[in-house]
Amino acid sequence: MQFPDESSAAKAATELEDTDFRVAAEQNAPVLLPKYQNAHAHWRPGIPSLGSTLAIGRYVLYLNVGLPDPDLAQLVSVTEQVYDRQLPMLDKLPSLTRRQILELELDPHQVLDRTLVESRRAEPESESFAAWGLQGYLNRQFNATALQRAFETAGADGFGQSAISLVIRTRDRDAAHDLAPILLRPPLDEIASADPVPKIPNGNCAEHTNLSRIDRRERRFTCAITYNRYVSLVGSEQLIDAHQLAAAQYALLANTW
Structure with a gap:
């Protein structure tokens, strides 16, 4: 504080x-x-x-x-x-002035601009609409040690989270492509392959088979997509819903400057 x-x-x-x-x-x-x-x-x-x-x-x-x-x-x-x-x-963190506190950027890495939301009225909220750098995002993860090396290797520096989507900015297209399968199969989770997203390149999906052990915010099915330097994860209780969310997220990434 x-x-x-x-x-x-x-x-x-x-x-x-x-x-x-x-x-x-x-x-x-x-x-x-x-x-x-x-x-x-x-x-x-x-x-x-x-x-x-x-x-x-x-x-x-x-x-x-x-x-x-x-x-x-x-x-x-x-x-x-x-x-x-x-x-x-x-x-390494100079304390902020009263003015600087008011001028803090909500989305310094412009990842929330690319994050799929359920409503355009989404407002900043720590669980359902927020952006972090690497350190901030790792502080929210139970398997932070395992993920840190993957994120650092990919040059991941911006994380945007909505209620239905996570968008990560990496170093470049190749880094995003390499990071996606790691995120789709996180440590400690029991994962089975699921049908990929139709007509979306590299739109792979997985099914969580140990739902009792995963975080309650997770869903049964998760899909990972990449576009340029960005990786996104979406999930749902039903695979068809996860596919539709992934397609919508891909379209948003492809049409965002």
Whole structure:
């Protein structure tokens, strides 16, 4: 979280910790992070989670780390590892002015312009109509480690998500073509081949055969199409619907500058 100045960030970090701690003040216990002694942290002994806040400049980091076992030393170690990775990223991200916050672009990579929507009245919304760079999109994925290498190899830098379609901008046509089959068969999913999209080049489809394990936003059938440097995924409970969505998405990509 970003705050107007360093003092308000420090105050917010303290108040967030105090509020969280008081939820179960009799059971919670303060925790010291040796590498980040200016961080606030606490846990409930016997419960395998640790909460922490840390003010860095105008930013406040708010973490909740959970592990299978209530091992305090391990919880502290993982929390410090998160800070180890997060703080250098913030060093590369200058805080925004009040004006810059208002001027942030909704679609800097112009992927939402190419994303199929159910209604032209679609408005920005984190689940059904939003755009991200690579880091933002990976933060939404359960299999981020497996996907990251594929995205980096393809030079994927822009991701647009609507309620019915995902559009990814890659380095070039060849990169899009190579990425599509990887996305169609994501790690950990049990996939069977399905009939391709009629009359659409490289419009391949797959059926998820382990619906109980996949994310609830997924559909039984998924189709992947490519056009120039773009890859798109669409899905539906019925294959004919997935084919129709894929054809519509292909037409949109082909007719968008």
